[in-house]
Structures are given as structure tokens and as C-alpha cells.
Amino acid sequence: MEMKATWGADPLERLGGFRNLTLQTDATFVSSLGRAASVKWFEAEAKQILSACDAVQADLVLQFDEIDFAGLQGVYGWPALQYQAWTRGHIFVGQEHAQTVLLYIEGVLEFYVDEEHYFGGDVYSFGKIPVVLKLSPGHHRLDIRLIRDVRAMGAIVSPAINVRIKAELSSPGLTILESHEMLPDVVDGQLSSSVASLLVRNDDEKSVEIIDVEVMGNLGQAALDNSSLPKSLVPGQTRSLTVRISCRATCPETLEFVVVARKSSAATGHRSYRVKSPAFNIRYRSLDEVFKLTYRHPTGTVGYVMLKAPHIESWTSRSGIKDTLPIMLVLHGAGLEADAAELTRSLDDAGKLGAFVIFPTGGSPWSGDDWHQSGSIHVESAVLATEEWARSSGWSGPKPRIDHWLVVGHSNGGQGTWYTLTHHPDRVAGAAALSGYSSIQSEWNEQMTKWTKANDGKIMSHIIFGTRWILQSKPF
Structure with a gap:
């Protein structure tokens, strides 16, 4: 196994690529992460292997104890905990004839099967789309390029890479x-x-x-x-x-x-x-609950948003019924699906909100671009879907005011809050970014750690104050 940093091109391509290397335990390779600016091969065994007559699964936990990740993090912040590595293994087909095999590899950027290149692995372990292979009996070499994403795999625990490789037999059709x-x-x-x-x-x-x-x-x-x-x-x-x-x-x-x-x-x-x-x-919901609303995304695919309609007491009063109410965007953090209860119930204690509360997906639980570009398109699509729902569903309350947004987001969603605030200033009337960093490069490096300790609980008090201001703001 060879390890290297994520930045720049693959340095092993200078040697013809990892696929052209043979195992030599004494060979060294240049790496900016190693203590002596070099790394070596080593052998790793699967932590767990599960097998059945038509499937096999191997779980690997790859750790690099010789790397001073704590020292690197003090300089570079979270990006020091993001790296890539190559590993090699084999698939054995024991049947007498060629088999159709579904290959799932989680936490992977790209891989080779018998020199055949497959790019775009299941980095975030969605488990949706396997590679369908036709494999003859015998051994087949598997070279895998792994990736460690700090938001997916964490920054508190040891910066290891967790890999799951699963192969299933399938019938044609x-x-x-x-x-x-x-x-x-x-x-x-x-x-x-x-x-x-x-x-x-x-x-x-x-x-x-x-x-x-x-x-x-x-x-x-x-x-x-x-x-x-x-x-x-x-x-x-x-x-x-x-x-x-x-x-x-x-x-x-x-x-x-x-x-x-x-x-x-x-x-x-x-x-x-x-x-x-x-x-x-099919899930059944009432109008006073958060519900799933599907819509056509501009790419032609189907997306969804979790929507909470305004409480009836927020738009009816003695002075009459309000004509419009604002949109409230709640942007989730990394690794959280938009329909997760911990997100959709996060405002249960906020009272009877006078807004259309929208929990957009950002495209995936990771919203990999920090709610920028593609994530932002999901936000705008969700707003338009809400407007269409209010028009076509028989909703008798105020219309959503799609050009007036209140935005709140946590962690990765806090990044999206800043992006929305700076890129849609004509729409955003108020925002609260529950996020402790201005960029991932400055997240929990040495300076950030010292600043957090010095300020003690002051940061959270500002966050709570900002959130309360958003939740208590009146419709306009």
C-alpha cells in the first residue's frame, strides 16, 4: 500500500501508475506526509469478512500510525486529515463458468479490475450503483485508489480510512x-x-x-x-x-x-x-407535520425537499389573513439527510412559525460543494417547488414570498448560509450561520484551537442569540 497527499496529480503516474508496481517491501516513495518525506508498502488484513454462497464482503480499516497527523493539523487544519492511498487485493471466482458480478466499493475514488480502469467510485458510501462485471473463473486483481474525506470520516477519531468491498453474483436482466x-x-x-x-x-x-x-x-x-x-x-x-x-x-x-x-x-x-x-x-402526513415534496430538478432528475407549512395561528388574526409569508431555509450539516428526524424536528420548540420552513437536500447528505453552485441550485429548486405546491395543492393560506428568505444552517449548512447571504443579498432578510469556521482550511488548526479556548463559551452565546433573532423575526 502506498500513501500520498490529495493535492496535485498522482505522482505514481511518473512510474506508470500504481497498477504497474509490484510489491517490494523495501521500496520507498516520495510523500509530503511521511516523516522522512517517504512512505512504503505494508500489508493490511480485513477487519471483518462475511461470505455466503452468492456474496462476499470485506471491511478494512487502514491506519497510518507513522504519520504525524496532529502536527500537520496544527499547521493546515482539517485538510491535513484528508489524503488518498492505493491498495491492492484480489477477487476469486470459484464457479466453473463466467459470472455476472456486482461490485460495490465504498470510500473509493477510482479502481482497476485486471487493468480495466473505472473512475468515480462510491466515495460517500451511498451503495446505489455497483459496477457490473463479467468475470471468468479464477483470480482477478483489484487496485483501489482510496480517499479520506474529513467530513465523512470525522476529525475527532484517528484519521483512518474505512473501506467496504462487496461482491454479489447477479442474474442477467x-x-x-x-x-x-x-x-x-x-x-x-x-x-x-x-x-x-x-x-x-x-x-x-x-x-x-x-x-x-x-x-x-x-x-x-x-x-x-x-x-x-x-x-x-x-x-x-x-x-x-x-x-x-x-x-x-x-x-x-x-x-x-x-x-x-x-x-x-x-x-x-x-x-x-x-x-x-x-x-x-407511501408515507402519510398531515398538514401540520413536515412532509416530503418531490420536484423536477433542472438536470431532469427528481429531487425532494422537506416542507413545513406555516401554522394557521401565524397567519390569521383579528386584522385579517396575511397575503404572503416568507421562506425559511434550514441547511443541514455534512452527513445528514434532509428527511432525518434530527433535522426536521430541530425547530419543534420554536413555536408557531409564520414562514414556509424548507429543509432542502443540497443534492446529497454531504452537499459536497458546501452548498455552493450545485447545492445552491437545489435550494432555488426547492423554493420554486414550494411555490408550485401552494398553487396546486388547494392550500388556502398565504402564498410563499419566494423573494424573502430567512436562512439558518449548521456546520456545513453554515457555510451554505454564508454563501446564500453573499450571493443572494436581494432575497435574504436575515441569516444565522451556526458554523465555527470561515473555511475548511481554518477549521481546527492550532490558531483556531487557541482562539476557541480563549473565548470559552462566548461563541455559543452569540450563536444562540443570532438563532433566536431569526426564529422570532416577524413575517414581512
């Missing part, structure tokens, strides 16, 4: 993936939105064309969105399908879909077939 669907909630008896998405994967050796999507039974309807193009899946591809759904008289508690697909061959010509999905649960 089209699969509708369970637990990766995106469906709107039912609010007071009706769907909060008509848009949904399903994740499908082609494990076949030929391309598959998606023709349509249907709902099983007579309680609902579905149709493949015309904008869900292209509808073809090449071998090994995973992609989401945008689906328009509706309920008839009553929305069911579960929905089952059927995907109609077609594949072609010289021998049989066009052949259509149907694939049934698992039963997907």
Missing part, C-alpha cells in the same frame, strides 16, 4: 432497485406532488430500452415522463426513471410498479417483457 425510490408523501389524503423516480439497473449483456412504467392494481396510475430521456440502458448501467404518478379515489399505503422494457437481438428481433418492482411504502 433488468432490476428495479429497492430502497432507492423517491416518492412524495400523502398529505391530508392527497399526493404532495405528481413526480417520482425509480432506480433501475441493466445486468444484461445487451442494451435495454425502457418503454413505459405502470402501477399494479387499480388504485393508482403511472406513466414514464417524456423528459426521462434517453430511455436506453447499456449493459451495466444504472439510472433513474422519472415517473408521473397519481392516485384514484384513495391513495394506497403501498405502490408496486411494472417497468415495460424491450431488447433486441439478431436472432429474435424485438422482444418486450415486464419487470415487477418491490412494494414501496
Whole structure:
């Protein structure tokens, strides 16, 4: 295993890349992280191995005790705890014939299987999209480029890299993936939105064309969105399908879909077939609860936002009903999904808020660009989706004032608060950034640590004061 810093190009490319190196325990490699400006190979064993007849999983915890991470952090802050490393292992196929193998590798930037290069691994361990391989019997070499993201793996514990490698046998064909669907909630008896998405994967050796999507039974309807193009899946591809759904008289508690697909061959010509999905649960919510609202993202995919409508007592009074109420954006920290209870219930003690409270996703639990650019697009899309919901759902209260925002965010969401405040000054009427750093480079370096100790509890008192000001501000 060879270790190096994240900045700049891969220095091993000068030697033909890690894939061209052979294991030599006495070989050294230049590294800015090593005490002698060099690092060596070493062997690591899996912490845990789980195996079954059709799957195997190995968990690795890779530590580099010879690196003075504490000293580096004192100079560079959190970025000192972010690094990359290469590791090598093997996959053994014991069957007599070639097998279709689903390979999941978490915490990985790129990898090689028998010299075949795959870039864009599952860095944040979403577990959604495996690589579909056709492997012959015998050993297959696996070279993996690992990455340690400080927000994902932590800055308090030892700066190790946790890796999970899982290989599953699969049967050729089209699969509708369970637990990766995106469906709107039912609010007071009706769907909060008509848009949904399903994740499908082609494990076949030929391309598959998606023709349509249907709902099983007579309680609902579905149709493949015309904008869900292209509808073809090449071998090994995973992609989401945008689906328009509706309920008839009553929305069911579960929905089952059927995907109609077609594949072609010289021998049989066009052949259509149907694939049934698992039963997907529909969540029921009332209007005074936080609910999931799905929407079409500008990229053509389906996103969602958690929405809390204004409490009725916040917009009704003796003087009459208010015409509009502001938007309140609550931006989550790194590693937190927008529909997590610790986020959506974070304002339970704030009283009867006179605002449309929006919990956007930022694209993922990590909002990898600190709510800048792509994360900001999710914020704006969520605001527009809220406006559309108020217009089409039969909401009888004030309209959302989409050009007046109150913004609050914690940690990574605090970075998003600063970004929103500086890039949308014409929309933001108030903001509270619950974040202790101005950039990740200055997060918990030696200067930051000294400043925090000197100020003791003063920082938190300012945060609490700022938050209270936001929560008690009146609609305008």
C-alpha cells in the first residue's frame, strides 16, 4: 500500500501508475506526509469478512500510525486529515463458468479490475450503483485508489480510512432497485406532488430500452415522463426513471410498479417483457407535520425537499389573513439527510412559525460543494417547488414570498448560509450561520484551537442569540 497527499496529480503516474508496481517491501516513495518525506508498502488484513454462497464482503480499516497527523493539523487544519492511498487485493471466482458480478466499493475514488480502469467510485458510501462485471473463473486483481474525506470520516477519531468491498453474483436482466425510490408523501389524503423516480439497473449483456412504467392494481396510475430521456440502458448501467404518478379515489399505503422494457437481438428481433418492482411504502402526513415534496430538478432528475407549512395561528388574526409569508431555509450539516428526524424536528420548540420552513437536500447528505453552485441550485429548486405546491395543492393560506428568505444552517449548512447571504443579498432578510469556521482550511488548526479556548463559551452565546433573532423575526 502506498500513501500520498490529495493535492496535485498522482505522482505514481511518473512510474506508470500504481497498477504497474509490484510489491517490494523495501521500496520507498516520495510523500509530503511521511516523516522522512517517504512512505512504503505494508500489508493490511480485513477487519471483518462475511461470505455466503452468492456474496462476499470485506471491511478494512487502514491506519497510518507513522504519520504525524496532529502536527500537520496544527499547521493546515482539517485538510491535513484528508489524503488518498492505493491498495491492492484480489477477487476469486470459484464457479466453473463466467459470472455476472456486482461490485460495490465504498470510500473509493477510482479502481482497476485486471487493468480495466473505472473512475468515480462510491466515495460517500451511498451503495446505489455497483459496477457490473463479467468475470471468468479464477483470480482477478483489484487496485483501489482510496480517499479520506474529513467530513465523512470525522476529525475527532484517528484519521483512518474505512473501506467496504462487496461482491454479489447477479442474474442477467433488468432490476428495479429497492430502497432507492423517491416518492412524495400523502398529505391530508392527497399526493404532495405528481413526480417520482425509480432506480433501475441493466445486468444484461445487451442494451435495454425502457418503454413505459405502470402501477399494479387499480388504485393508482403511472406513466414514464417524456423528459426521462434517453430511455436506453447499456449493459451495466444504472439510472433513474422519472415517473408521473397519481392516485384514484384513495391513495394506497403501498405502490408496486411494472417497468415495460424491450431488447433486441439478431436472432429474435424485438422482444418486450415486464419487470415487477418491490412494494414501496407511501408515507402519510398531515398538514401540520413536515412532509416530503418531490420536484423536477433542472438536470431532469427528481429531487425532494422537506416542507413545513406555516401554522394557521401565524397567519390569521383579528386584522385579517396575511397575503404572503416568507421562506425559511434550514441547511443541514455534512452527513445528514434532509428527511432525518434530527433535522426536521430541530425547530419543534420554536413555536408557531409564520414562514414556509424548507429543509432542502443540497443534492446529497454531504452537499459536497458546501452548498455552493450545485447545492445552491437545489435550494432555488426547492423554493420554486414550494411555490408550485401552494398553487396546486388547494392550500388556502398565504402564498410563499419566494423573494424573502430567512436562512439558518449548521456546520456545513453554515457555510451554505454564508454563501446564500453573499450571493443572494436581494432575497435574504436575515441569516444565522451556526458554523465555527470561515473555511475548511481554518477549521481546527492550532490558531483556531487557541482562539476557541480563549473565548470559552462566548461563541455559543452569540450563536444562540443570532438563532433566536431569526426564529422570532416577524413575517414581512
